[in-house]
Amino acid sequence: MSDMFCFQCQQTAGNKGCVRTGVCGKQPETANLQDTLIRELIGLAIASRQAGVYTDNAKRLLIDGLFTTLTNVNFDNDAIRNFTERVIAERTACGGKEAPDLELWHGETDLVSLRSTLLFGMKGMAAYAHHAFNLGYEDPEVSDWFVKGLCAVAESHTVEEWLALILEFGKINFRCMELLDQANTGSFGTPVPTRVNVDIKAGPFIVVSGHDLDDLSQLLEQTAGTGINIYTHCEMLPAHGYPELKKYPHLAGNFGTAWQSQQKEFADLPAPILFTTNCLMPPRPSYQDRVYTTSVVGYAGLRHIAADANGRKDFTPLIEQARALGGYAHDRSMSGINGGHMLTTGFAHGTVLANAGAILDAIRAGKIRHIFLVGGCDGAHPGRNYYTEFVKQTPMDTLVLTLACGKYRFNDLDLGEIGGFPRIMDMGQCNDAYSAVKVALALADAFGCTVNALPLTLVLSWYEQKAVCILLTLLALGVKNMYLGPTMPAFLSETVVKTLVDAYGLQPTTAPEQDLDAILGRK
Numbered sequence: 318m319s320d321m322f323c324f325q326c327q328q329t330a331g332n333k334g335c336v337r338t339g340v341c342g343k344q345p346e347t348a349n350l351q352d353t354l355i356r357e358l359i360g361l362a363i364a365s366r367q368a369g370v371y372t373d374n375a376k377r378l379l380i381d382g383l384f385t386t387l388t389n390v391n392f393d394n395d396a397i398r399n400f401t402e403r404v405i406a407e408r409t410a411c412g413g414k415e416a417p418d419l420e421l422w423h424g425e426t427d428l429v430s431l432r433s434t435l436l437f438g439m440k441g442m443a444a445y446a447h448h449a450f451n452l453g454y455e456d457p458e459v460s461d462w463f464v465k466g467l468c469a470v471a472e473s474h475t476v477e478e479w480l481a482l483i484l485e486f487g488k489i490n491f492r493c494m495e496l497l498d499q500a501n502t503g504s505f506g507t508p509v510p511t512r513v514n515v516d517i518k519a520g521p522f523i524v525v526s527g528h529d530l531d532d533l534s535q536l537l538e539q540t541a542g543t544g545i546n547i548y549t550h551c552e553m554l555p556a557h558g559y560p561e562l563k564k565y566p567h568l569a570g571n572f573g574t575a576w577q578s579q580q581k582e583f584a585d586l587p588a589p590i591l592f593t594t595n596c597l598m599p600p601r602p603s604y605q606d607r608v609y610t611t612s613v614v615g616y617a618g619l620r621h622i623a624a625d626a627n628g629r630k631d632f633t634p635l636i637e638q639a640r641a642l643g644g645y646a647h648d649r650s651m652s653g654i655n656g657g658h659m660l661t662t663g664f665a666h667g668t669v670l671a672n673a674g675a676i677l678d679a680i681r682a683g684k685i686r687h688i689f690l691v692g693g694c695d696g697a698h699p700g701r702n703y704y705t706e707f708v709k710q711t712p713m714d715t716l717v718l719t720l721a722c723g724k725y726r727f728n729d730l731d732l733g734e735i736g737g738f739p740r741i742m743d744m745g746q747c748n749d750a751y752s753a754v755k756v757a758l759a760l761a762d763a764f765g766c767t768v769n770a771l772p773l774t775l776v777l778s779w780y781e782q783k784a785v786c787i788l789l790t791l792l793a794l795g796v797k798n799m800y801l802g803p804t805m806p807a808f809l810s811e812t813v814v815k816t817l818v819d820a821y822g823l824q825p826t827t828a829p830e831q832d833l834d835a836i837l838g839r840k
Contacts, residue, residue: 321348322422324807325437326388327780328696332807334422341389342599350397351386355436356416357404358382362467364413371464372411378404379463380450383443385613388781389576389596393615417471430810431479432470434785435486437808439466441786442490444528444594445497445748447613451531451628454500462489480816487793490786494751498666501559501748505530507667508558508745513660514570515729517649518546521639524572524586526550526579527593528746530562532611536591536632537565545639548572550579551596551722555745558663574654575695575725583607587642589635591622595781596722607642609635655705657729664718664742666752670759672738676716677763679736680772685716687772687837690753691727692720692744693787694780700803700826701726704778707829708732708741712837716740718756721747723778750787754794768796774836775799776826779806792821802826 324334326341338344343351358379365371382404385391408416421436422429446459469482502508522545525533533556537547546569549556554571556562573582576596583590583604590607592614600608600616611622611630624630652658669676679685691708695701701723708717708727717740719728724743732740744752761768777788777799785806791799798821805814805825817823826832833839 320345323348324422325433325440325782327694327804327806328698329807332804334807343392347392347394347397350394350401352421354382354397354401354404355386355421356419357401357408359419359467359471360413360416361404361408362464363417363471364408364411365464366468367413368411370411371461372407375407375411376455376460376463377450378407379467380443380446380460381613383440383463384447384594387440387444387595387783389598390594390613391615392597392599393617395617396615396621419471426810427476427812428474428479430808430813431474431476431483433808434789434813435466435479435483436470437782438483438486438490438786438789439463441781441783442486442493444783445490445493445786448529448531448748449493449497449500451529452500452504454496454503456492456496459489459493459496462486483789484793487786487789487791490790491751491754491794494748494754494787494790497748498751501530502667505534505562506560508555508663508665509560510661510663510668511558511563513549513554513557513662515572515651515653515658515660516570517548517572517645517651518569519645519647519649520544520546521642521644522546522548522569522588523635523639524548524550524588524590525553525593526576526590526597527595527614528552528748529593529612530556530559531628532591532593532630534562535630536635537562537568539632540567540636541565543636545636546644550590551576551725552746553593554660555662555665555743555749558665558745571660572651575722577695577697587644589638589642591632591635607638653729654725655727655729657731660728660743661739661741662743662745664744665749666744666755666759669742669744669752669756673759673763675736676738677760684714685735685772686712686714687774688716688718690718690720690757690773690775690777691723692718692747692753693723693778694747694784695722695725695778696780696803698803701778703802703826703829704776707776707833710829710833711740713740716742718742718744718753720744720749720753721784747783747787750790754790757796768794769798776832777801778803792817796821798822798824800824800826800832
């Protein structure tokens with residue numbers, strides 16, 4: 318019998334499943350505790366439906382509980398146990414029976430594949446709903462679907478019923494992404510194109526990783542006027558484009574590259590690091606005493622910053638440690654993965670659609686032949702060099718839209734401009750996939766065609782479950798002929814993959830030259 322089983326991320330062992338220890342660093346006990354938490358969340362969802370009462374506490378427990386089990390979020394066994402006890406208490410309070418003894422990963426291959434796909438998609442949507450909730454935004458349609466979806470996971474369905482549920486979920490997730498976009502722009506303004514330095518100034522500083530803009534905002538408030546600079550890391554880079562965040566002069570730049578390089582890049586860092594969400598890797602002893610977690614993030618031995626009843630957090634421990642460590646004695650020259658020293662972000666749908674006329678004119682005039690959306694989650698898999706080479710080889714008369722941490726493979730490249738627009742346009746975090754969809758729908762409307770008829774191709778990289786829910790949303794919207802890599806998900810059975818290929822033209826990535834030839838019709 319295996320000590321654990323987990324196949325929810327792209328780097329799962331042998332593209333089949335982690336059975337001894339997780340490639341992410343997750344240990345068997347942690348994996349099993351997370352599976353127990355999932356079963357208890359299902360039990361709470363069933364109890365809420367049967368009681369006809371879905372409390373605010375139950376909503377947060379379902380959302381934050383699913384987020385806790387997402388890849389590279391929480392490795393702290395005690396924290397997971399404590400959270401599970403809260404779920405059990407809430408289920409008991411609404412008269413629920415014990416959670417079902419569900420074998421999550423066992424059964425007929427195709428049905429397990431479809432059940433897992435829905436569950437992993439909900440984990441991704443939970444992350445988006447979590448951020449929106451933190452900013453005071455909720456949509457009952459989204460919140461209620463967590464009950465429906467988790468109850469469905471415990472039920473028997475035909476293949477056709479599972480597929481219908483998955484597509485229904487994709488449309489609900491689109492609404493959730495829209496809700497998060499409203500929360501972010503309503504709280505911090507519409508992002509604007511912004512140049513971001515990757516060099517580090519002398520003096521004390523703090524590095525902020527993850528995705529939560531509210532945490533960053535609170536930290537910026539508390540460090541204003543202290544002489545401590547704040548640097549974003551990985552998926553926090555797009556924060557620089559929001560007017561209500563970039564107004565702080567001590568939001569000084571971006572440190573490092575993508576999440577999977579943190580164990581190397583943090584090794585000698587003379588500053589504390591705050592993880593607001595995924596992607597946390599098991600910290601090495603050389604810097605463990607400088608890492609802080611908050612929200613659903615956890616790792617045994619790290620200091621955790623909890624919120625009060627009003628959602629406020631006291632970041633004094635980080636501020637004091639930043640002063641004590643002092644930062645670098647002199648300005649430090651850093652660079653991106655390709656040697657660049659400046660990054661550009663802030664090309665969310667507000668900016669792109671404000672300039673839609675110029676883009677449409679350039680397409681009609683033949684100046685822009687094709688638009689590529691190259692983005693998604695990054696990771697350490699060797700095949701991910703594909704995305705760097707793909708972007709390097711895109712013709713000069715094409716645009717490259719990008720989002721999520723996959724952009725760190727190429728976002729420091731200077732590929733020139735088209736009509737005053739940089740050829741690489743960063744639309745934001747993985748949380749901002751809504752921007753890309755909104756731009757695609759607007760272009761289709763302007764040309765009087767479907768999205769699939771546009772000179773637009775999506776070339777996606779995936780790692781964890783937020784990429785899964787985005788993929789399911791794109792499929793639910795009818796988007797076809799997408800390229801997905803560096804591997805197909807291990808949880809998709811051969812039958813399910815064939816279904817997606819036949820119905821939607823979903824293509825596994827091959828080689829950059831070969832895929833570009835196919836997309837652009839080159840012989």
